[in-house]
Amino acid sequence: MTDDQLLRYSRHILLDEMGIEGQEKVLASHALIIGAGGLGSPAALYLASAGVGHITLVDDDVVDLTNLQRQIAHTTARVGVPKVDSAAEAMAAINPEVQVTALKTRVDAAQLDALVQFATVVLDCSDNYATRHAVNAACVKHGRPLVAGAVIRFDAQITVVDPRNAQSPCYACIFPPDAEFEEVRCSTMGVFAPLVGVVGAMQAAEALKLMAGIGSSLAGRLLMLDGRSMEWSTMQVQRAPECAVCAQCC
Numbered sequence: 001m002t003d004d005q006l007l008r009y010s011r012h013i014l015l016d017e018m019g020i021e022g023q024e025k026v027l028a029s030h031a032l033i034i035g036a037g038g039l040g041s042p043a044a045l046y047l048a049s050a051g052v053g054h055i056t057l058v059d060d061d062v063v064d065l066t067n068l069q070r071q072i073a074h075t076t077a078r079v080g081v082p083k084v085d086s087a088a089e090a091m092a093a094i095n096p097e098v099q100v101t102a103l104k105t106r107v108d109a110a111q112l113d114a115l116v117q118f119a120t121v122v123l124d125c126s127d128n129y130a131t132r133h134a135v136n137a138a139c140v141k142h143g144r145p146l147v148a149g150a151v152i153r154f155d156a157q158i159t160v161v162d163p164r165n166a167q168s169p170c171y172a173c174i175f176p177p178d179a180e181f182e183e184v185r186c187s188t189m190g191v192f193a194p195l196v197g198v199v200g201a202m203q204a205a206e207a208l209k210l211m212a213g214i215g216s217s218l219a220g221r222l223l224m225l226d227g228r229s230m231e232w233s234t235m236q237v238q239r240a241p242e243c244a245v246c247a248q249c250c
Helices: 003-008 019-027 040-050 065-069 083-094 109-116 129-142 193-212 244-249
Strands: 030-034 054-058 099-103 121-124 146-152 155-161 221-226 231-236
Touching: 003 019, 019 193, 030 040, 040 054, 040 083, 040 193, 054 083, 083 099, 109 129, 121 129, 121 193, 129 146, 129 155, 129 244, 146 193, 155 193, 193 221
Parallel strands: 030 054, 030 121, 054 099, 121 146
Antiparallel strands: 146 155, 155 221, 221 231
């Protein structure tokens, strides 16, 4: 670690749980972030500021004026720019040492299979049910920990899937892919802007803990926030014996 890095990351290094060893693990890690919008923006900025060595951003959208109410990696001047390029510019301004790979694409199962296997941690910051399940399946297949977050209106949730633990439930154990589900999007239902910042920052925190090997993750727990009352609740979740994803990959 260079003198500049020791100074830049000094407030992490001062933490007994992190120290130089934990920070070096972060510097050597590769985070894959699916989605560069409301959740992906704070997650990417915090991971870049923390010194994650390589961050791959995946999103097929461009910055729109309606995004700026909550997607803090983007600016008015970058309306019309691909979100991955806009976010990469913001990340570089905070920490030019971080290697950022920006992929303007809507990932399918084959692309996820290729990307996930090279990641240390995956962050699902997408906004649709099908993508969440595709990301989960790839993470379980390759044994990569997944930090999944979601926000709509005033409701937020976050959990961790850790396939390295044979008892850890996956996303499909909690939300079966074949369940009756009405897809809702913030473009039609709205979203309370600060909540995506809260959850995106928490996704970054969970990812950093997993990279550094500190603390205990949210694996086996679904943490939910009611933004109207700002009350948190926790649901304990278990691996579902009938889960097809776990059965195929473990």
